[in-house]
Structure formats: structure tokens, C-alpha cells
Amino acid sequence: MTASRADLRRAELRAPVEPGAILLVDDHRENLLALEAVLDPLGEPIVSVESGEEALRTLLRREVAVILLDVRMSRLDGVQTARLIRSRPGTRHIPIIFLTAVARDADQIELAYATGAVDYVIKPFEPSVLRAKVSAFIALSRERAERLRQTRARERAEAAEQAVRTLQSLSDAALAHLELEPLVTELLTRACALFRAAGGALLIAEQDDGVLTVLAGHGPMRAFGELTPSATVRQLLKAGTPALLAPGDGGWVELAGATDQPVAAIPLTDPDGSRTLGLLVLAAAPGAGFDAGELSLLDLAGERIAIAIRHARQFEHQRELVETLQRSLLPERLPEHPRVELAARYRPEETGTRVGGDWYDAIQLDERRLALMIGDVVGHGRAAAARMGELRNALRAYAIEGHPPGIVLQQLDRLVRATVGPTMMATVLFGVLDLQSGAFTMARAGHPPPLVRAPDGTVRLLDTGSTLPIGVSGDDPPSEFTYALGDGETLLLYTDGAVDAPAEPIDAGIERIMSALGSGSAAAEASCDRVLARLLECGPPRDDVAILAAHVRIAKPGPLGFGLPAQRQSVTVARHRLRDWLRREAPELDSRTVSDLELAITEATSNVVRHAYGPTDASFQVMATRDGSMIEVTVRDHGRWRASRSTAQGRGLPLIEAVCDKLAIDRTNTGTTVTMTWTNIP
């Protein structure tokens, strides 16, 4: 049987309300016949029984409007019967008219009233009087039944409304956070519970190709796969109203899955009616089936679910947009330099659907200088993000021009005030880190002061003078402040989202990240992890959070020294060791100078290998030192060079001479020392 909502309404209108019968109870058959004859003209159904027991049984089976009860009956008499009728809630309200034979039953009449009779008639009765009385009680009973029906209808409606509210509150709560998949799983579980279904499946139309994919399955329908709807089901989807499908009905086979129960199919239509979002299929519990009266509730449930699905889709789409935008505004990767380890984190606010205005950036200005910056554009949403992007690019440009930090921020402020006007405000911290000396020179425009963690874990706040935020600054450039970062120290820049946890003063927030920074490893990555973790302990961030950490490794260059056997492979090893040392100790060297040094050591050690006396245990020593702008590399062997020189050697020495600033060869009886010097190291 399929039934649409319209069918259901028609059914309600047609459904005959069984009229309450007149119940005649008398143990004399002839009395019953006489009563029937008198009451027949009323046109009401009449049920005649010959005992109190039979009367009680009848009351269980059908509606009775009025009871005519003979007082004197064998076995269960009228009074006893009336008491039993009155004692049961379902029959308590039915009016009882006692029939008595003689006036000497007066005491019984009294008793009858006491047990709840509404009237009495003394036999022999006047037919018209009896008819009038019965007729009046039937009218009363009808009225009462109507009131009762209305009350019940109201209660049903309220229950249905309550159920829908349950469903609605579920979908409403789901809108903000849940992703589509967990959402539909939850909706399905709730829908199954609500309609006492044994199982169900929620199918989603992913594309416009009509194919429905199961996103959630429950109970016997868990294993439901993909569905390419038949014409019947397509028709059902198009109609957009729920349908009940029993075994044998068109579409039942494809929708019932593993169950052999009737199913309810509820099309999920986009709230604007434009298209089918999917289909909810519920399988009835064994032996239960769905009530046609539930169709309208199923329809409402489908509406709720459709709204929730659309919102979830919009939410996912929105979040993708935000993620893309944020990704495009934050640096893809941070500069890498042997003297500093950089790490950064960005975390959007709680829902992840609002683009924040926070950003961080790091640019290698040259071999020696690294620009670090962090900022926060006031506001959220795409407008803030777009402004953040502009600000970030402008700041990059000013940074690359190489101005001091105070001037960079002043230029940024002028740009903002000239182009955007007073509607935009941002806090920015801009600093330049000298990778050779460790000096960090910075200026702040309304931005929180940075933190520095010493190698021993103590953390201090570089609370230097700050000026007003960008966009509202005065004409003076923000003052600059230089802090000399020592080897092993970690600098932490952050936006105020990092110190602004729910229900907590800012100072407590700063103390919290200070303690997070001070515990554990000094490495930038680990420091960022700890700071963020500590922040999240206080609950999801209300604002977006950006942090940028720089762990400096600027130990004074130590000398390089090693010895190797005088073999061909040692030449390669010596070159690689020098290369590693240079990378560590003189990272600012340009690649040409590095390859010159590599060439020189290769030629010098090759000479040793070529001229060593045979396959003995001859060896050579390499030393490299750096003193400011001078690098000196010496190669010493412990034998004597052969007198004869090969062509290669003839090329080797001029090459060394060509690439270094000074070459000295010192030959003694115990060995030869080649000293190569570069003097103009930047």
C-alpha cells in the first residue's frame, strides 16, 4: 500500500466513527425484545445481552453510548454490574439507566444512584418517556465522545509536535559544527528511534547524475550500497512526499535492502524546492509496520533533515573557502637557515568558518638578515582577510627595501591611512634578526611584546615601548628596540589570540604561554606545539591565533680539524667535511665562495694523495678556522712531495691560486703545509 499525505487526509475524512450503541442488559429475553421495539425508532445501534457478565464483555469490545440495566438479575445483579462498570476507567463515564420492576425496589434505586446510575425507569415503562431519556443520554454521550476525540487529537498533535521539535533541535544543534557525515549518521539514528524503525539508510545525491550514495546506514540497512533509482523511485523522489512501501509494492525491493519489512521512503528535497538532496529510508520493526498517521510526521522529519544537510553542505563549503583563503595568505614555507630554526602555527577561531585577520611572515632579506613579522587586522571575515593580505604584501615590500623596522612600520601606517582610511586598524610587530650577531631589532605598532626563552628555560617579556596600531598612529615612527639574542635562545612572536583565553585576564594568558615556552625543549617546533597545546587546554580559541618562533643557533665559529688517510676517497670526504663546516659556521657565504673553497681543498688534498709514497699509511690533516672576515684552510701531509710533477699538479696549484686570496706552501723535511686564505668574507 502506498499512501501519500493527501490520501491520508481523505482517509481521515472518510473514516467512520463508530456510533456508541445502546446496551440493553436484562436476563429476561422478552424484556429485551420489548426494549428493542421501543428504542428501535431512535435509529441507534442496539446491543442486547442477558447477563451482567455479557454486558461487561460487550463493553470491552465496542463503544457504548448508554446502558439500560435491569436491577434484578440472577448471578451478577444490576447493582453489582454497575459497580464494576464504574470501577473501570474506560467505562466509568457511560450513563447507566436502571430498569426496575416495582416501586418496592426504592431502596435499590437509592443504591443504584449511589453506584452511579444517572436515571431509573420503572417497569412497565412508558415507551415515549424511555425513548426521550435514552435519546438525551445518547446526545450527551456523543458530545462527550467528541470532546474526548478532540482532546486525544490535540494530544496526538502535541506529541507529534514534540517529536518534530526533538528532531528540529537535533538539526539546529547540528548546523553549527557537524560535518555532513557525522551529521547524517546522527540524524538517521534519531529518526530510527523516533519512528521505532528497525533500521534505516540515508542516501545522498552527490551529483546531478541521479545516483544516490549511502552516507549512513543503521540496523539491517547498514549494508546498503549505492542506488541508481528505478523509474518508480525517481517518481517518488520527484513527488517529494513520504511513501509507505510494503513488500510487493513498486520500489520496495530496491529500497528495502536486507530487510523484509515494510519501509517508509522519505524524499529529502532542498528547502528551496530546487532539487532532491537525497532519500531517507526507514525499515519497520518486525511485525510493526508504519502507521499512515505517521506520514505527516515523516514528512516533517524529512524537511528537517533536508535543511540540516543543506546547512552542513554550506558549512563544509564555507570552511573549504576559509581554509583556501587562509592558506593563500600565510607563507607556504618558512625560510631555512643553519643559524635559526623557524616554526609557526596558525589556528582559526573555534568554528573554523571565520577567516581571521592574523598573519605571520618571515623573509630572508639577505644571507645575513632575516625579517620576522606578525600582525593582526582587527575584524573577521573576508574583508579582514583581504586587508590582511594587502597589509602583508605591503609589509613584505617595505621589508625587502631594507629600511629599519621603525621606518617600515611608519611607511605601512602611511599607506594604510592614505589608501584605506580610518576604518582599518591593525597591530603589527616587525623585526630584523641579524644571523651573525643575533641582534633582533624590532618595532611594534600596538602589538603584544615578544617573549624570549633563555637556554636554561627562563622566559622574559621584551616589554619595549609600543606605539599605536597601524591606521591610528601618529607621525613619529615607532621606536626601535634591539635585543641581542644569544646562542640557544628562542624568540616567540604571537597575536593576542594566544593570550586571550576565555574567562581569564590577559596577564594570566601571557603567564601561561611564558610557562609553556619555558618548559621542555628550546626548539622552535616544540615550543610552538607547547604554547598552542597550553592555549587549547583553556578551551577552543575565541579568536584566531598566530605564533612564530625563532630558535637561534649562533655559536661562535669553531675551528675544523681532522685527519684522513692519503687515499683518493679521502679527497671527497675532506671536501664534504669542509662544506658542512662552512654551512654551519659561515652560512652567509655565497655559493661561489663556497665552491671556490671546495675546489681549493680538493686540489690541495689531491696533491697529497697523488704524491704520497705508495700505498703506505700516509695521512694528511685539514684545519679550517674563521676569524671575522677571514677563513683559513690548511692541508698538511707527513711526507715529501715527489720531485717530478704531473700535469694535474701543474693545474691544481694555479687553480688554488686563482680561487683564494693567498696561497702559501711550506715544505719541510717532515711534510708539506698548504695554507689557503680568503680575506673578504662578508
Added chain:
Amino acid sequence: MDEHSIAGGGASPTQVERLTGEIDIATAPQLSRRFSAVPNTVSTLIVDLSEVTFLDSAGIQLLHQLHDRLRTRDAELIVVSPPGTSPRRVLDLTAFDARVTLRDSLPEVWTASQASS
């Protein structure tokens, strides 16, 4: 160190030797064996140093020897080394192109050969 032959006339093929990694006194012997394996039918040998990250005088010497050997049978050596690389600096410092044809890139070799034919 992969190698492949490219189109050329049966009697006068051109072969490209694409070298990779570092060339110094330790790797030169291996390279020397590789050059020995070049067939005598090859009339133009192109040694591409584009992927070489280091070259020293041992490598230069090896290339000169290869050049001399090819010349004895009227074959030609062309060395390809892009400007700005570490090997190119060594080639320039030793005035390598005074004796051997030096090109910046493979396409330039083709262009030059088109122009001359």
C-alpha cells in the same frame, strides 16, 4: 650516470654522455672507464655536465684526454656546462674552451650544429 644515443647517421652517430654527481680524483677512474667504452663509430661525443655538482682538475684532465683521443680519429668532443655552476667556473678558470668546444646547454649544441650544417 645514464647514457643514451640519439639520432644520427649510421656512420656518424652523435652520442650524449650525461654525467651526474661530483667529479674528483676519487670518481675520475670510473669516469675514465666509461669514456673508454664509447664506440669508435661515434663521431660527435657530447659530455653534458649540467647535472654535475663538482668538478676539479682531475675531471678537467680527463676531459682533455678524451678530447685528444677523439681527435686522433677525427671525432669531436663537445662539453655542455651551464654558466653560473660550480663546474663551469672551473672550466672558465682553466680556459677549457681554448681547446675544446664548450656550450651552455644542449639546445645550444643543436642550434650550433644546425647553423654549421
